[in-house]
Each structure stands twice: as structure tokens, then as C-alpha cells.
């Protein structure tokens with residue numbers, strides 16, 4: 001089976017604190033062409049699909065009727081992230097076992113954190129964003145907020161770099177039990193092939209689809225061949241130019 005995993009869309013209401021950064025139509029069309037290009041048979045939305053720290057699900061759903069219909073009609077599987085723990089029809093994780101007994105474990109990855117995903121962590125974040133919603137009417141607050149969003153998203157910032165090691169360690173724990181682990185949450189597209197506990201293991205991170213970008217991992221669950229996909233914001237890149245998944249064993 002060809003599996004596509006995306007995460008961290010952070011779909012919002014279109015309000016000032018929003019960071020999805022996609023026009024609905026363009027997002028669906030881009031995702032459709034990726035699905036077609038790779039012959040994807042199953043799509044997993046690996047958490048933080050909706051940004052419920054900033055807005056209620058009701059408001060986000062009202063502003064995104066088409067995209068939610070699209071996810072539901074296609075039977076996309078939705079996993080909970082720390083931002084959308086309370087979203088309807090979501091799962092803690094998703095498992096696949098292929099015909100040779102190899103296993104894939106998919107989860108968002110916030111459980112590697114200290115507060116993220118806990119009730120207290122959620123309280124802190126929603127309170128902070130409630131304040132920000134009031135303050136963002138002030139111009140310098142708005143400017144600082146957008147600068148901070150860019151800052152935390154920058155690949156080369158040291159704190160994030162250290163963080164990714166934490167998730168790699170978390171993935172290693174899971175890889176004691178599974179052959180492949182796919183996380184999201186860090187907004188960093190990654191792939192690691194390792195020889196661990198006498199067998200080949202793979203850790204993938206599917207990156208993010210926020211700020212108008214599309215990052216993803218596509219996996220052939222039978223052969224364990226995979227590709228990482230990276231389409232930058234407002235890219236002219238044709239999806240047909242993306243590398244093709246090697247089908248042979």
C-alpha cells in the first residue's frame with residue numbers, strides 16, 4: 001500500500017493568529033496531484049491539523065467546510081496532536097502491519113514533551129493565545145508575533161535543533177517495538193535509517209504543511225521504500241517533478 005503522511009497544517013479561521021497560509025482550493029489541488037503522482041492509497045493526517053489553541057473547532061469548521069468535507073469524503077485518517085486533542089474522529093496513533101509482518105507506527109509525537117498535550121499545557125497555551133488575540137490589534141505586537149512564528153520555524157535555530165534529538169530518542173524507544181516510526185510535531189522533515197537491535201529501522205518525520213508549504217512522507221508499506229516531499233511556499237514546482245518512489249525490492 002502506498003501511504004502518504006502529512007501533519008501540522010494548523011488550519012485556522014483565517015484570523016490574524018492563523019498560520020495555515022494556504023488558499024483552500026490550492027491546497028486541495030496540490031494534495032490531489034501529490035496523491036495522483038505517487039498513486040497514494042491511504043492518507044494519514046498526523047496531528048495538529050486544526051489549531052484549537054487559537055480558535056474553537058466550531059469556528060474553524062465553519063470557516064473550512066470544504067476542506068473538512070474533503071478530508072472526510074476521502075477517508076483520511078486523523079491522529080490527535082497537542083493542538084487538536086479535542087477534535088472529533090481522531091485517534092491516538094495508527095498502525096500498519098504489512099504482508100511480511102513488518103510494522104509501522106504513526107503518532108504525532110508531542111508525548112515526548114513535558115507539558116504539551118497535558119491539560120495544564122493546553123490551559124497555558126489557550127490562555128496565552130486568548131491574550132494575544134486581544135493584543136494583536138496593536139501593530140507592534142502583530143509584527144513581533146509574525147517575527148516569532150518565522151523564528152521558531154527556522155531550521156537553523158539552535159533550540160529547535162536540540163529539540164529534534166529529543167524526538168529522535170523518543171522514536172528510538174518506539175523502534176524497539178516497531179520497524180518504522182513516523183512522527184510530526186517538530187515541523188522538521190527528517191528521515192533516518194538505522195540498524196538497531198539486529199534489524200533495519202526507519203524513523204521519519206513528516207514535517208509541516210503550515211505557512212503555505214507542503215511537506216510529507218510517502219511510504220510503500222510493502223517494500224518500506226519512502227520519499228520525503230518538500231514543496232516550498234508559492235512554489236512553481238510541478239508535482240510531476242517530484243522524485244518517484246522506487247517500487248522494486
Ligand SMILES: [Mn+2]
Nearest residue numbers: 048081082185
Ligand atoms: Mn504539535
